Amino acid sequence: xxxxxxxxxxxxxxxxxxxxxxxxxxxxxxxxxxxxxxxxxxxxxxxxxxxxxxxxxxxxxxxxxxxxxxxxxxxxxxxxxxxxxxxxxxxxxxxxxxxxxxxxxxxxxxxxxxxxxxxxxxxxxxxxxxxxxxxxxxxxxxxxxxxxxx
Amino acid sequence: xxxxxxxxxxxxxxxxxxxxxxxxxxxxxxxxxxxxxxxxxxxxxxxxxxxxxxxxxxxxxxxxxxxxxxxxxxxxxxxxxxxxxxxxxxxxxxxxxxxxxxxxxxxxxxxxxxxxxxxxxxxxxxxxxxxxxxxxxxxxxxxxxxxxxxxxxxxxxxxxxxxxxxxxxxxxxxxxxxxxxxxxxxxxxxxxxxxxxxxxxxxxxxxxxxxxxxxxxxxxxxxxxxxxxxxxxxxxxxxxxxxxxxxxxxxxxxxxxxxxxxxxxxxxxxxxxxxxxxxxxxxxxxxxxxxxxxxxxxxxxxxxxxxxxxxxxxxxxxxxxxxxxxxxxxxxxxxxxxxxxxxxxxxxxxxxxxxxxxxxxxxxxxxxxxxxxxxxxxxxxxxxxxxxxxxxxxxxxxxxxxxxxxxxxxxxxxxxxxxxxxxxxxxxxxxxxxxxxxxxxxxxxxxxxxxxxxxxxxxxxxxxxxxxxxxxxxxxxxxxxxxxxxxxxxxxxxxxxxxxxxxxxxxxxxxxxxxxxxxxxxxxxxxxxxxxxxxxxxxxxxxxxxxxxxxxxxxxxxxxxxxxxxxxxxxxxxxxxxxxxxxxxxxxxxxxxxxxxxxxxxxxxxxxxxxxxxxxxxxxxxxxxxxxxxxxxxxxxxxxxxxxxxxxxxxxxxxxxxxxxxxxxxxxxxxxxxxxxxxxxxxxxxxxxxxxxxxxxxxxxxxxxxxxxxxxxxxxxxxxxxxxxxxxxxxxxxxxxxxxxxxxxxxxxxxxxxxxxxxxxxxxxxxxxxxxxxx
Numbered sequence: 001x002x003x004x005x006x007x008x009x010x011x012x013x014x015x016x017x018x019x020x021x022x023x024x025x026x027x028x029x030x031x032x033x034x035x036x037x038x039x040x041x042x043x044x045x046x047x048x049x050x051x052x053x054x055x056x057x058x059x060x061x062x063x064x065x066x067x068x069x070x071x072x073x074x075x076x077x078x079x080x081x082x083x084x085x086x087x088x089x090x091x092x093x094x095x096x097x098x099x100x101x102x103x104x105x106x107x108x109x110x111x112x113x114x115x116x117x118x119x120x121x122x123x124x125x126x127x128x129x130x131x132x133x134x135x136x137x138x139x140x141x142x143x144x145x146x147x148x149x150x
Numbered sequence: 151x152x153x154x155x156x157x158x159x160x161x162x163x164x165x166x167x168x169x170x171x172x173x174x175x176x177x178x179x180x181x182x183x184x185x186x187x188x189x190x191x192x193x194x195x196x197x198x199x200x201x202x203x204x205x206x207x208x209x210x211x212x213x214x215x216x217x218x219x220x221x222x223x224x225x226x227x228x229x230x231x232x233x234x235x236x237x238x239x240x241x242x243x244x245x246x247x248x249x250x251x252x253x254x255x256x257x258x259x260x261x262x263x264x265x266x267x268x269x270x271x272x273x274x275x276x277x278x279x280x281x282x283x284x285x286x287x288x289x290x291x292x293x294x295x296x297x298x299x300x301x302x303x304x305x306x307x308x309x310x311x312x313x314x315x316x317x318x319x320x321x322x323x324x325x326x327x328x329x330x331x332x333x334x335x336x337x338x339x340x341x342x343x344x345x346x347x348x349x350x351x352x353x354x355x356x357x358x359x360x361x362x363x364x365x366x367x368x369x370x371x372x373x374x375x376x377x378x379x380x381x382x383x384x385x386x387x388x389x390x391x392x393x394x395x396x397x398x399x400x401x402x403x404x405x406x407x408x409x410x411x412x413x414x415x416x417x418x419x420x421x422x423x424x425x426x427x428x429x430x431x432x433x434x435x436x437x438x439x440x441x442x443x444x445x446x447x448x449x450x451x452x453x454x455x456x457x458x459x460x461x462x463x464x465x466x467x468x469x470x471x472x473x474x475x476x477x478x479x480x481x482x483x484x485x486x487x488x489x490x491x492x493x494x495x496x497x498x499x500x501x502x503x504x505x506x507x508x509x510x511x512x513x514x515x516x517x518x519x520x521x522x523x524x525x526x527x528x529x530x531x532x533x534x535x536x537x538x539x540x541x542x543x544x545x546x547x548x549x550x551x552x553x554x555x556x557x558x559x560x561x562x563x564x565x566x567x568x569x570x571x572x573x574x575x576x577x578x579x580x581x582x583x584x585x586x587x588x589x590x591x592x593x594x595x596x597x598x599x600x601x602x603x604x605x606x607x608x609x610x611x612x613x614x615x616x617x618x619x620x621x622x623x624x625x626x627x628x629x630x631x632x633x634x635x636x637x638x639x640x641x642x643x644x645x646x647x648x649x650x651x652x653x654x655x656x657x658x659x660x661x662x663x664x665x666x667x668x669x670x671x672x673x674x675x676x677x678x679x680x681x682x683x684x685x686x687x688x689x690x691x692x693x694x695x696x697x698x699x700x701x702x703x704x705x706x707x708x709x710x711x712x713x714x715x716x717x718x719x720x721x722x723x724x725x726x727x728x729x730x731x732x733x734x735x736x737x738x739x740x741x742x743x744x745x746x747x748x749x750x751x752x753x754x755x756x757x758x759x760x761x762x763x764x765x766x767x768x769x770x771x772x773x774x775x776x777x778x779x780x781x782x783x784x785x786x787x788x789x790x791x792x793x794x795x796x797x798x799x800x801x802x803x804x805x806x807x808x809x810x811x812x813x814x815x816x817x818x819x820x821x822x823x824x825x826x827x828x829x830x831x832x833x834x835x836x837x838x839x840x841x842x843x844x845x846x847x848x849x850x851x852x853x854x855x856x857x858x859x860x861x862x863x864x865x866x867x868x869x870x871x872x873x874x875x876x877x878x879x880x881x882x883x884x885x886x887x888x889x890x891x892x893x894x895x896x897x898x899x900x901x902x903x904x905x906x907x908x909x910x911x912x913x914x915x916x917x918x919x920x921x922x923x924x925x
Contacts, residue, residue: 049307
């Protein structure tokens, strides 16, 4: 019992310290748009293509937006953000399977930011649900919950 | 009873016989004449109405037979892009840019100290395409350092227009590039009229004056300088009639020309003429229209042609075969100069320009040098993939724009490296495929050491045993049973026999006829040990291995024999690349695509071929297999490549050699490119090469020339680097005897630890500690 109380105290101290740090880290690592600062897209030529993709989506030109993002990914294949954008676009186009695959790639390249990763798992959960994979969606939701607890 | 009636009838008939002679009168002749005239008028009117309907129906409903055109991937230009000066020059030459210092017009470029000023041509794409623009490119250490527009303003990204690499016309042999009248150089139209029809804008389809003038002009010139038919008549001949010269055809031609002029404007007639006129023959392909002729003879768009080139096209109208500039240079030159002279006579060229262009060479590009024929094996792939979605009729006539995945620079590298290697091996041939794993794009495909030779496409159609290229599938099948196998698990390299159902005995042998005994799976793969991998395959199960091949994307029938563990499985290089593609993506099966999108003739998107991967196995297992294949490169049969390539370039791959050295393979990948090389003989004889001594060399030289990105080293979540004992059964410490470090799935990490060294903590240590709170 004494050991358990001791562990709880240690944990409380650790969590408090981490919370203070993570708030600061989130501010430092995340660009205003939600793009992780560590993402190679930041400041690259591909960023201008991503911006064109955003404009194309706003004008409902989804095919054009897809091409912009694919071109951008050729330039910056390690950009988790671009894969995430492509996943969201595919979901919007009704191609849930591709959306899930792109989100998986995004996750593989994602920086260790729980909020960002949790959003990706949420995207995977939605894509799986749309494919009729409720078990897979539940597993993805469990990952979301796990990340939110961090 | 009948006799009394006979005699009067005889009399009547006699009277009848004599009657016409008696009744021939001018009045009756007149009547007959009017009757005949009325009939002829009706027939004439009906014929005219029929011709009118024919002219209108054909002209208005005419669909140009426009074959689908295939374009390469446009080259992206942006600061930081790997591109050396030689590559840029190669691209400009392929796209037939003219060097003119100031790059005033699209399709031209100039050089300045440290860079190139170029004026790109515009094009349509499913994302809207690009407008023609002036760009200033500065190259620093094999990369684009600075990219600005003509005014010096930074340009984030721009594209060179795609190269047309082929046209697909399965149903007929006509080809053309449609041009609008406003895109046609005015000088061409003026030259055309000066030579073919000076009174085009005055006549109504036929011109007596023009005919007379042509006769006199030709008499004066001593040769046929001007034609007698108007452009309208020529169009009628081209459009509706046969080439036969007969009076009856002439009788039809004249009213049709008049009718055409009655219904349509001069501009419509001229535009149709410019697109319809026959200008040459390219094997089985008829060259129609000025647009295609400009590409065919000069490799440039019509709008970019100079006066002497336009004059050549106009001169060709008189006899495309007789004046063929490639076969009859002198004759063609004379004819061109006749046209230039006629143009000068009309005030279209001054004396100085006339003299300059008369003394200019023909500037015709050599036959077959056009990119249109350069990549027959890649086009073959495009045709097959298109054939799944579009019927032949649509492909041959709708003028579709096919944007392909071909990376021209990668293709040229692949061709050159294969042919260089095989230069001294007459009987050998080969195939190379390069893909971009993440997108599944086929960047290059070579199906013959003579890359321009159309014919047997070895990349797609050679079905050959893949040899040890099958081994990663066996290892993958094992890794998919994480409770039984991990990369440190031991298999045995030793002789054994398998008795098959049909009574035959299979006894795998090693290439060196040695048996090395127990060894980790990773080592068995790296050293390509046949007996060790065959043993592993049996432990995993034949069915599991077959299922793994299928998961990887193999669609061909896989024979249910254990010999498939060692690659007695016939696949084409392309299908083998599909299989390796899944490995290169780390588990996502991405169908290989040669097409990104299809547009209609107006540039509107019709069909898309987006990247559509499927999960074949999880990313963690994918990482493990890639890691094992990296060991092949660092200390196994692929060592040669690592010694040649930059240290920072992390690659993975596998060699393959079939029985009797009949086939030699190498398939390997970096983070950005997968390349597969196959060598073999068409008579299935001994190549004299193993995967290491032949294809690996070619592969290395190709990878060294491509802009590369290394494979990712960091293990994904769920994979940890763990030191294991030599037998792979216990955790161990760095430096312990026989201990090796492997990436393992968390679920595969042995719970037991050896006593040697500082043993790594297993997940479960700190995790267990934290878990205590929640249990």
